[in-house]
Amino acid sequence: MNDAAPAQLDTFSRRTTKLAVVGAGAVGSTLAYAALMRGAARTVALYDVNAAKVQAEALDLSHGVQFVPEATVVGSDDISVCADADVVVVTAGAKQRPGQSRIDLAEATIGLMRTILPPLVEVAPNAIYIMVTNPVDVVTYASLQISGLPARQLFGSGTVLDSSRLRYLIADHVGVAVQNVHAYIAGEHGDTEIPLWDSASIGAVPLLEWARTGPKGAFDASVREEIAHEVVNSAYRIIEGKGATNYAVGLAGTRIIEAVLNNEHSILPVSSLLDDYFGISDVCLSVPTIVGRRGVYDQLQVPLSDAEYDGLKRSADKLRAVARQFGF
Numbered sequence: 122m123n124d125a126a127p128a129q130l131d132t133f134s135r136r137t138t139k140l141a142v143v144g145a146g147a148v149g150s151t152l153a154y155a156a157l158m159r160g161a162a163r164t165v166a167l168y169d170v171n172a173a174k175v176q177a178e179a180l181d182l183s184h185g186v187q188f189v190p191e192a193t194v195v196g197s198d199d200i201s202v203c204a205d206a207d208v209v210v211v212t213a214g215a216k217q218r219p220g221q222s223r224i225d226l227a228e229a230t231i232g233l234m235r236t237i238l239p240p241l242v243e244v245a246p247n248a249i250y251i252m253v254t255n256p257v258d259v260v261t262y263a264s265l266q267i268s269g270l271p272a273r274q275l276f277g278s279g280t281v282l283d284s285s286r287l288r289y290l291i292a293d294h295v296g297v298a299v300q301n302v303h304a305y306i307a308g309e310h311g312d313t314e315i316p317l318w319d320s321a322s323i324g325a326v327p328l329l330e331w332a333r334t335g336p337k338g339a340f341d342a343s344v345r346e347e348i349a350h351e352v353v354n355s356a357y358r359i360i361e362g363k364g365a366t367n368y369a370v371g372l373a374g375t376r377i378i379e380a381v382l383n384n385e386h387s388i389l390p391v392s393s394l395l396d397d398y399f400g401i402s403d404v405c406l407s408v409p410t411i412v413g414r415r416g417v418y419d420q421l422q423v424p425l426s427d428a429e430y431d432g433l434k435r436s437a438d439k440l441r442a443v444a445r446q447f448g449f
């Protein structure tokens with residue numbers, strides 16, 4: 122009998138992936154919880170400057186590991202807790218106060234990234250970096266320059282969350298399962314974002330076709346306008362009510378982590394560096410993008426109406442201007 126066989130089998134059957142979450146606040150700790158629930162990684166490491174908070178979050182999460190796929194949770198105010206992570210998700214930084222826009226956080230967040238990223242890259246040089254802290258598109262662009270990482274290796278959560286809000290509203294409007302709605306929000310994760318109606322579909326039916334042939338008024342321009350308005354303003358409403366958004370972003374972030382760690386080549390609207398995307402360059406924003414173990418692969422050239430193209434360009438111009446304002 123070969124004594125080595127069971128141990129070897131054990132080694133190979135365990136997932137050894139490590140997720141590091143930087144910032145154990147509302148978003149970071151909820152994301153860690155969602156990642157544990159879904160068994161996204163074998164080790165979940167939390168890093169935060171607030172030692173008492175990060176240790177408490179890690180302990181609380183650890184007490185629940187009996188009930189989730191096997192995992193280990195560690196938390197520390199020492200950045201080396203992130204060492205050799207496969208994925209690093211950055212959620213550290215100030216959150217919006219009611220009435221503040223995401224862009225209002227730019228100066229503070231960029232300053233924070235200058236402090237956090239160099240030591241992070243030192244301890245986890247091969248990780249895929251997913252930026253969540255707002256304003257996420259500008260932060261992603263600045264972070265690429267601060268870190269010196271290749272554009273495929275560092276990207277932002279972008280409009281994955283906004284697209285899930287859009288899909289939820291469309292599904293609710295027509296009474297179908299949200300999983301059967303395929304629709305993306307593109308551009309800024311913020312006030313200039315735009316729904317890509319031209320490429321949206323419900324099941325196999327193009328959404329604009331549904332608008333023509335479905336129940337009267339199903340998706341006429343005023344309904345589309347109302348839904349788009351609701352998506353843009355969702356975060357403001359939630360922040361007004363409870364001070365932060367955390368559950369949906371935790372799940373959206375986990376979805377991106379899974380796409381990376383499982384090398385899914387899934388199409389997700391993450392925020393990445395554009396280089397001649399329909400003529401748009403030198404800015405990070407969201408378009409439907411293939412995501413896998415090496416991070417960002419191709420950005421899909423989806424069909425765009427003239428209005429959608431103009432909206433995307435407006436987002437790009439705004440985000441570039443904000444980045445320039447801070448010397449990037």
Ligand SMILES: NC(=O)C1=CN([C@@H]2O[C@H](COP(=O)(O)OP(=O)(O)OC[C@H]3O[C@@H](n4cnc5c(N)ncnc54)[C@H](O)[C@@H]3O)[C@@H](O)[C@H]2O)C=CC1
Nearest residue numbers: 144145146147148169170213214215216253254255365370
């Ligand atoms: N991209 C997206 O879809 C979303 C982004 N956000 C953004 O995520 C960020 C975090 O939001 P919350 O978790 O609600 O804020 P929070 O205030 O609850 O947590 C932030 C955490 O960052 C920590 N932190 C601050 N400086 C740090 C440093 N130098 N190193 C490590 N940790 C540090 C704080 O101690 C705190 O625990 C905000 O910028 C918010 O706007 C929030 C929701 C969605």
Ligand SMILES: CC(=O)C(=O)O
Nearest residue numbers: 223255282356366370
């Ligand atoms: C806060 C934020 O960026 C969001 O919930 O969309």
